[in-house]
Amino acid sequence: KTVPNQEIEVIRVTENEVKVEEPIPCGVERTSDNTLERGLTKTISAGKDGLTKNTVRITYHNGQEVKREVINSETLVEPKNRVIAMGTITAVSRGNQLLNFREARYMEASAYTYTGNRTATGRNPEVGMVAVDPQVIPMGSRMYIEGYGFARAADTGGSIKGNRLDIFLEDRSQCLNWGRRTVKVYLLD
Template identity: 45%
Template structure:
């Protein structure tokens, strides 16, 4: 580039080229010095956000400054750990959790209650359904919270009753008389006692479990109530009157896929009663 021309022109050209080389060398050395300082005295951070790991080198400042360098934009509900205004430390990881919410609706059955009416025309311990109950229906407005796309919480904002439940009405005969020492509280119209029927037929030993309202009818077409027992009809025919130890007088009016052999499933009005019954071995009297 400096070839040809006068001697003065050649000298000027060489002078400019020398200045340019020195300038480039100065810039390179400055950059190298800056890089060296960053490596030695800079704080090495990692910002974890949106599935990415963003490295950041920072001499001082807060977590908020580090996020600004990483060009991370926060939303109002996002969670940052450590907190935004804490001072950064070397080898620190800054975790940004994206928080979003949405409102959804779902429908839920409202269980019906049971109204009991005494009826002296019925035999002691006998029950008769006067009116089958029906479940109500409610619409629930639910706020779902997500963290990084994963559901972490559901909160019911409000409930709207769409259809009121209708109670089941059951008539029952007078309670069996039992001695004062053996008497137990009456639950759901059935006697809870250890008194054994004076006249009984075959006695089975069975493994018993409990169930409660499901919204479905039994195998005999009725809605279950306390005193209904699910059986294996090959062992205990449907419509057989029973006395179940610690449960009371009952009728075999339902079946179940898991009820095989000497097993029964006794019905309770509430989930808590069914859980309290649990699983136990009982004696079942086949009444004649």
């Protein structure tokens, strides 16, 4: 029922169907590997995204899209999962000594020497101390660094962020000789 002078709104409803291809993200499978140290991983298979073709019904009111619904979906290519091997070894032998560790990781290592300043823990620096990012390796953590030896996280550095560490050496020439390199670090129990 209408009332005199009442406005009536006419909404033109149209629908359109389109076919849209979309990727199906590949999943990740993890498997144990007793040849890798715990904390290290190895990609066994890179995996591959799949592909689906969706038939989508789009509803318009006066030319403006108001609804989109998938009315049919067809998988064109099945996704293939990425397979990652996770290390399980928790002890290694170094220099006739068995190292029990909670995690191994590769890190970028640079070196520093005496600057006249104390470390972030308030101590004078000495061989066996390393600067770390405390969000990655907690201060006070004991570690074994291949090519350097036993160390303790006792300092921080302005450029030591993320997966980096700075080892302390006796003099500038040793630091220059060390340079910057990737090392395997064992975080000890």
